[in-house]
Amino acid sequence: MAITMESPRSWDASIEWRREAACKDLDPNLFFPIGVTGPAVDQIAAAKSICNQCPVRGECLDFAITTNQEFGVWGGTTEDERRVLRRQWRARIRRERAAAAAAVAAS
Numbered sequence: 001m002a003i004t005m006e007s008p009r010s011w012d013a014s015i016e017w018r019r020e021a022a023c024k025d026l027d028p029n030l031f032f033p034i035g036v037t038g039p040a041v042d043q044i045a046a047a048k049s050i051c052n053q054c055p056v057r058g059e060c061l062d063f064a065i066t067t068n069q070e071f072g073v074w075g076g077t078t079e080d081e082r083r084v085l086r087r088q089w090r091a092r093i094r095r096e097r098a099a100a101a102a103a104v105a106a107s
Contacts, residue, residue, distance in 0.1 A: 017063075022054035023047075032072040036080075044078060051076030065089055 018024060023031060031047045033040035051057055051073060061075025065086050071079060 017056040017059035020056045021060065022050050026050065031074075036078070044073060047073040048076050048078075061085075 030043060030050075033043040033047070036044070051060070054060065054076075057075050059075075061077060061082075063069070064074030064077070064082055066089075068086070069082070074082065077085065
């Protein structure tokens with residue numbers, strides 16, 4: 001999966017994928033459980049089950065990471081799972097920027 005940075009101003013332009021989302025006609029509350037224990041565990045599992053069958057799961061996850069969606073299940077991931085992915089994404093961006101700056105400095 002290639003995650004790209006998206007400006008908040010382009011959110012409306014990226015709405016196309018949402019029309020294909022498996023969750024588009026479902027109650028959004030399913031994807032925003034309160035907590036991570038007790039009844040929320042079953043709710044998270046149900047939301048992830050829907051995400052696992054979604055044709056635009058990757059686009060949803062990309063959107064959630066690049067726009068820093070802190071709450072809910074997005075692209076089949078929980079808040080904690082996305083935090084890990086976001087850290088990895090940011091580290092990759094920093095490495096790419098450092099490499100580009102080094103290449104410019106060397107030329």
